[in-house]
Amino acid sequence: MKIANSVIAITGAGQGLGRAMAEHLAGAGARLALMDVNGDGLGETVAHCQELGAEARGYSVNVADEEQVERGFTHIVEDFGGLQALVNNAGIMRDGLLLKVKDGKVADRMSLSQWQSVIDVNLTGVFLCGRAAAWLMVETGQGGVIVNISSLSRAGNMGQTNYSASKAGVAAMTVTWARELARHGIRVAAIAPGFINTDMVAQMRPEILDSLVKQVPLRRLGEQGEIAATVDFILQNDFVSGRVLDIDGGARI
Known part of the structure; x- marks a missing residue:
């Protein structure tokens, strides 16, 4: 797929990787076509992209809400006349241990709301947006590309029962969709980032940041931009489908 002049939707576009x-x-x-629940951040991203000479529009969408997702994608097609690609990037973290035990007694546990909020955004949101995008791509008969964002944590990571489960689900959906949608000219792939230099990571205490870097063989x-370049690669390489690309500097959990 050629990126120039293609209509590409990105969820969670208001900050960070998006x-x-x-x-x-x-x-x-x-x-x-940029989507986020953070109106201020979304507006800033739209403005930055327009300054770069791109046509860009923002859409306030909660990816966990079916009605908002369907309405958002309908507006995208009305505004742009079609959709060639989706980057399913929106996600949240609500970390915590399954159980916190002190002196042999359970002092706390991961709440249902901690679990459900992450599953709703990271897994159900990817499902809803992927389904809406695929529907449009099939209906127009032009095919397209869906790029899902998973995580190194999909293999399981202490303190991330909810997040790890959601990202493992994203990886599984990626393979499933690639097999189901290939006949319609739709490719589906995923990226599993490792430890990335985001605003949230930059605010960590130096000793915690140092411990993260030590887990990466490349020591950084x-x-x-390296994740963005991987999105670019997937979009342009028409033989990439059904795979999860680990972009983690050699780290393994």
Whole structure:
């Protein structure tokens, strides 16, 4: 797929990786439909992309809400006339141990709301947006590309029962969709980032940040632009489908 002049939707585009992806694709000439629940951040990303010369519009969408997702994608097609690609990036973290035990007694536990909020956004949100995008791609008969964002934590990570489960589900859906949708000219792949230099990571205490870096054989954090470049690669390489690309500097959990 050629990125220039293609309509590409990105969820979670108001900050972090979503913004980095948007700006990278704006520089490559994409037409961008950017979605987020953070109106201020979304507006900033849209403005940055427009400054780079791209056509960009923002859509306030809670990816966990079926009605908002369906309405958002309908508006995208009305505004842009079609959809060639989706980057399913929106996600949240609500970390915590399954059980906190002190002196042989359970002092606390992961709440249902901690579990459900992450599953709703990270897994159900990917499902809803992927389904909506695939529907449009099939109906137009033009095919397209869906890129899901999983995580190194999909293999399981202490303190992330909810997050790890959601990202493992994203990886499984990626393979399933690739097999189901290939006949309609739709490719589906995923990226599993490792430890990436985001605003949240930059605010960590130096000793915690140092411990993260020590887990990476390359001895550094990944940069947001490196994840954006991987999105670019997947979009343009028409033989990539059904795979989860680990972009983690050699780290393994």
